[in-house]
Amino acid sequence: MANQERDPMIDMYVHETFQLIEQLEKVIIESEKSNEMETAINEIFRIMHTIKGNSMMMKYDNIAELAHVTEDLFDYLRTKHPENINYSHITNVVLDCVDYFKEEVTKIQNDEPSVEKAEDLTEMIVDLLESFKFLGDADSIQPEESEHGEKKDKVSVETAYNNLFYVKVVFEDECQMENIRSFSIVHNMDEFGCEIYHFPEDLEDVDQGLSIIKAQGFQMILNCSQNKKELEYYFERVSFLKYLEIKEITVQEFENIKSDFRKYESERDDISEEKDAPDSVSELPEEKADIEKIEEKINNESNLEIKKESKKTIADQPHSRHQKYINVNVEKLDLLMNLVGELVISEAMVTQNPELKRLNIQSIEKSAAQMRKIINEVQDIVMEIRMVPLAMTFQRMNRIVRDMSVKTNKEVELVLLGQETEVDKNIIEHISDPLMHLIRNAIDHGIESPEERKKSGKPEKGTVILEAKNSGGDVLIIVRDDGRGLDKEKILEKANKKGLLKKPMEEYSDKEAFSLIFEAGLSTKEEVTNFSGRGVGMDAVVKELEKIGGIAVVESEKGNGTHVTLRIPLTLAIINGMVMNVGENKFTLPITTIRESFKAKKKDIITDTDGNEMILVRGECYSVIRIHERYGLETEIDNLEEGIMVMLENEDLKACLFVDQLIGEHQVVVKSFSKYIQKIEGISGCAHLGDGGICLILDPSGLIA
């Protein structure tokens, strides 16, 4: 069973951890920017704790270990508020952790074995913590310290009674793998140096152990050095807990329950067939301390409430706004989109029902109109859901800029504009890497050193502006730096050396020369640095962009910086199209390719000697493509004056399409044809219309060619 469940669990873990890491990175960078660590400490502590918990449960010890020591470090910072601490050092350490986590989680995601242990990093953090502790007040003893101490002389615990507790936990109904979760609790308690007895005892016994935990929760008695608060603190953070009960018990009770556990265990073995047996089991220890229990419960609850409140205040702070988003499998969205499409059809079937119409009932028509409105809204929203703001991708660049500016000793500020611009989910995945390359390049090659900048009269701090904006059906993403700009001569010289030039050097315009930087193997930087200069990267940018139908354009002015503009289609799945019909057939043209539409006048129409029709518009001549002739469609309108002309433009080619009439502008979901359909010149696919019909999507480049 455990094996079957493995995959979704790992997926969930990877997903969750990536989110946490992202959040962590953001928090730390923000805190560094604002030069104020205090508010971030709690957040980082919380994240580290969750990462640790998750990783432990999934048995990713390498990650768990590192998260554990980092958590210790931040717990110290959180509780002791030490002064005179070099936070930039801590920032670096945390960022190193982030990198390590990223690497490891990626490995998990790809099913690769984890090889590296983050020993250096772990040691570094432990040392750091020690040094803080040393610097801090030596008199106060940390709970963590006692915890560590306990771990070391675990052996001596056996007979000594410290604090005794009875703990019962019940997991949420749907949480799955209760036995493994219980096991991880036991494992953690072991680490705390607890003597622990639990029921059911055999957690690996999937059939019985699991069903008992599911039915009545997981019970344990603990003999440990921690006080109740500390235990509460731990248990509250165990995920998927529905019910938690912690009560202090006496030595006598401890021994009683212990023997009870054993008794049930042996009873269970004897009559394991009998389903009722475990039920009677839980009653006994519970009854024993009924009054105590109630008291404790009240205490617990009030404690919990206080803690919840304090958590809330953390959550209310602006830097945890990520919580507003959930991630959804895109396939589910596709399915939803199809279902909504069907809903639209069946709505039409019901409301347009001829028999119903004949009855002519006004109230029904009213309700139907309302329903149609709602369904249309649902449809719009489903289409919108696929769109994701660029903010997350942009935020990630903060980290790149920070790393680069530290390591290149350049002061750089990143300005983000138009973060709210939305693009399709599929596209976002493809622009992250290109952006990273571009920003690295901008800082490494573009921005000068502070001294150099001073000399040329620029502010010492360089600026990189990352901007996104909508432009028709495309999104423009612009990376702008105020650095030294591109050196045309240098680029040409280098390209010449590499044999990349296709014509004499003098004939290259600025634009052509600059676009050479996207060729493979060209880097104008004399020395290769850690980040850029190896001449891969820029061509990788272009290749990645091509995958999503995007292009890159460079503009630059020597001494004044470089602009790289990425032009990317808004979405691959939905286009804004003009729907038009020819006879009974409907066609869609991407609205961005339409110049204008107009009624033709007879005097403007010219026919050449081969019978090709052309039309004169404002002194220019365009060829006329009659869609019905081209595709052999039946229509009653074949007089050019009766139908409508749609002028379309593709790159530099223009032509006029002749169709019956325009129906209107619609957002349509693009579908490719089944392979059963033979390729048609000028038609790139088909799309659902709102009424459940299908229209064909015209491809301007195919039509004009």
Added chain:
Amino acid sequence: MKEKEIIPINAYNEDQQEILDEEAQKNLTFTIGDETYGIQIENITQIIGIQHITFIPHQPPYVKGVINLRGQIIPVMEVRTKFDKPVIEYDDRTCIIVVNKEDLYVGLIVDRVSEVLNIKESEIADTPSFNDAVRVQYISGIAHVNDNVVILLDIDKLLENQ
């Protein structure tokens, strides 16, 4: 049932296997004109009534276009035209049989759907070498069931679109 009863007892074990195999051969039969055709049931996804077909230009004459089936866009072909039979008007008994072969979904327009028939190995004769109305290339065999002739179609060949 009748056939089962006349199985000689001593040969029972051997034949039982055959019966099981034979029972797996369920065929959906449909008619075009006066002829009955059969396709193996495991290739069939759904049977729907005739609905609006969106014309797709520049296709072979038997490819009538595409339909919107629960959000999926599926090409449809007219079996009548594929078999070079005269075109008739669609009526309310005209059906589209959606067949599926390795993720390729295609709707077959047929005059009417008849029934699901168990066809046994013994009832299937080899493909005849002569041919009057249907091109032999799409036929995998001819079955005689209860005095009726069912032409069994080879779905792979039927879906080839060249």
